[in-house]
Amino acid sequence: MNQVQLSSLEYHRQTEYRRNSMTGHSLNWASQPDVYKDYNGISPIPLFQGKPLENKDLRQMLDKKSPLPLSDITFETLSDILRMTSALTAKVRYPGQDFFYRSAASAGALYPNEIYLAHDMIPDLDPGLYHYGIKKRALYPLRRQKVLQPVLTATGFQEKTTVVASLLITGIFFRSSWKYRARAYRYVLLDAGHLLENLILSLQYLSIPFSVHYRFHDREMNQLIGVNGKQEACIAVVHIHDNSRPDQERKREELLPLPEEILLSSKVSEQEVVYPEILGIHEAGMDDHPGSAGIGAPLEHDLGVNVQHWQEVGPIGNRTDRVLYPDLLYRRRSKRNYVPRPMQQDDFRGLLDLVCASAGFIDRQTDRAENIKIGFLANHVEGIQHGFYLLETGKRKFGLVQPGQMTGFMTDACLNQDWLANASVHFLFLANLRFLDRHWGARGYRHAMITAGRIGQMIYLGATALNLGACGIGAFYDDEARAILDLNADSSLLYLVAAGVVKRM
Ligand SMILES: Cc1cc2nc3c(=O)[nH]c(=O)nc-3n(C[C@H](O)[C@H](O)[C@H](O)COP(=O)(O)O)c2cc1C
The missing domain is CATH 3.40.109.10 (NADH Oxidase)
Incomplete structure (x- = not known):
């Protein structure tokens, strides 16, 4: 039987979670997959354990344009x-x-x-x-x-x-x-x-x-x-x-x-x-192969929302000296123990700066051509009004789309994972899925989701460096998330990464 081919938009819509139509799914422990691949009869070659690695400033690493020849x-x-x-x-x-x-x-x-x-x-x-x-x-x-x-x-x-x-x-x-x-x-x-x-x-x-x-x-x-x-x-x-x-x-x-x-x-x-x-x-x-689903789709990556007023990400204070890599890698964990204390402005701008640098770093390697849009919901952030903001990563600017306390609604939309309500900020990875289909065919879905994951990992690392918590969220009622953000019918939330002040690291 021939496999039915799906566009990005069709796949994303067909796999939406909806509050009142979730079918119960209990895990079948008998079929639990093995998390390690193993090969009987092939002798593994051990890698070097390696010496401890000297820590470097992650932020400076991203700016290095052309690595030295080795x-x-x-x-x-x-x-x-x-x-x-x-x-x-x-x-x-x-x-x-x-x-x-x-x-x-x-x-x-x-x-x-x-x-x-x-x-x-x-x-x-x-x-x-x-x-x-x-x-x-x-x-x-x-x-x-x-x-x-x-x-x-x-x-x-x-x-x-x-x-x-x-x-x-x-x-x-x-x-x-x-x-x-x-x-x-x-x-x-x-x-x-x-x-x-x-x-x-x-x-x-x-x-x-x-x-x-x-x-x-x-x-x-x-x-x-x-x-x-x-x-x-x-x-x-x-x-x-x-x-x-x-x-x-x-x-x-x-x-x-x-x-x-x-x-x-x-x-x-x-x-x-x-x-x-x-x-x-x-x-x-x-x-x-470019799909046909995107024909007639928008040429611009349009989410159907507009920014009222842009502001600069601005200077990032003295926080970056703490962003030490690879030490961070070993300390990174998903954190859910947020406390309703505001994230300091310097830390927040440090995170925004890292997201912008990370997106720019990715742009230089791939034809990202805006395969995703990045935004955030500000909850407890020193000096930042509550609301839904979009980021212009290339211009290091962010702008208010909609004022108001929206993280509570988003918490409900994220399958009521209640601890999310105390996070300082919800970073949002968004896309117009018909735009993806038009530009890259169904493969655009891969480009967008991989990019979202890459920047998500960077937020985790940045948060760890700043003694903040972070946690990726893939579970949400898609229609509710779209309605909260007032996105157009072709656009969706792809991924959310919460960050904030936690009880203990
Ligand atoms: C794509 C993605 C989606 C995730 N979604 C959720 C989620 O909806 N709720 C949650 O509590 N954790 C979520 N997590 C966090 C994972 O559960 C966590 O990464 C995993 O348990 C491994 O733990 P660690 O991050 O501390 O290494 C998500 C992580 C990723 C990368």
Whole structure:
């Protein structure tokens, strides 16, 4: 049977939560997915434990325009990149087993994303394709042949490049759909954004040149990694460049077939359920064919709301010296213990500044072309009137759309997660979904959600640095959120990240 293809707008609408039509869903613990990929019969190669890393100012890292060329990317550097991208950072003891939280936030701590490495030039590591096993902090060799050329071809690179390695982020859909059902595609992409931001920051920290690719040939890429695009699919690709090397010319080798063990490793539960909506949106966005759903859609990214008065984000006080990376990564957690005390103006402007810098940083890497709009609801913020504001990240300005105390209503819309009412600010990631469809076809949904996740991760890190709490929120009654913000019928809230003063860190 042919899969029904869905546009961004159709998928988002079909997976809305509505207050009076929520069907009860009790988790089937018998089908709980495994959060770690494992490969029987493949011996893992342990990564370097690594020396403690010197802290750097995160804010300055973002402004660094062109990272220094690195003469050699070694196995040790690679180990550092991977440990800064994804590490186990907290343990909870349950009867019979320990559960580990990680350095990137993930909806429901379901960790749907995986990381792969393709390289042919890192010393002390045979050329090939590897899976990063976070549990053992090790690489699992999946292909022991040169695979970088096909990865480059799938991302549209010509014959010669300075690329020496690529890191690929995938999503395993059932890990999230076990809990969130058809809505899970939202979370798989947002989570991928959180993880991708950690990866990019690690490269920026190490001054390693890179390029980020949300557009690639899906089928080629999935086949190369040995995933079928239905249970697990590639979502984002990061190329690592070594500008000190002359352009590398590679011959394409014929790919050898992968063993069955590898092809079956995307299966994370004995009782997986397939949600047609997830395949419908993902496949509609495959291979970057522009969809037809956007024809006649707005040319401007219009949410249907207007700013009454703009103000500058302004000077950011002396807070940034505390924004120390990578220390922050290990301290970041989702916080829900907000107290109704105002966020200091300096801290708030520090966060706004970081969001603007982060959006600008992303713009320089991808053709973001405004795939999302960012706003916030001010609740308890020193010197800032209550209300709904939009941010102009490029111009470092924010403006009031609608005055009034709206975080209480938004808290109700967020499935009555009552602790949200005490957060100082609700950051909002918004999009006109028909605009996304017009510009990128259904793939625009991936661009927007990944971007929202990336900036969401940055808010978490910034809040941690400022001794504030943050928490991502993907669960909301979509129609209520749209009505509170008075968005037009084609626009929606994609993601919310609360931040504020907490009882204890
Ligand atoms: C996309 C996304 C959506 C989330 N939605 C919610 C939510 O609706 N409610 C909530 O309490 N936490 C939410 N969280 C926070 C996760 O539950 C949290 O990241 C996870 O439990 C891991 O904990 P940690 O962030 O402390 O590492 C969300 C996180 C992400 C990344």
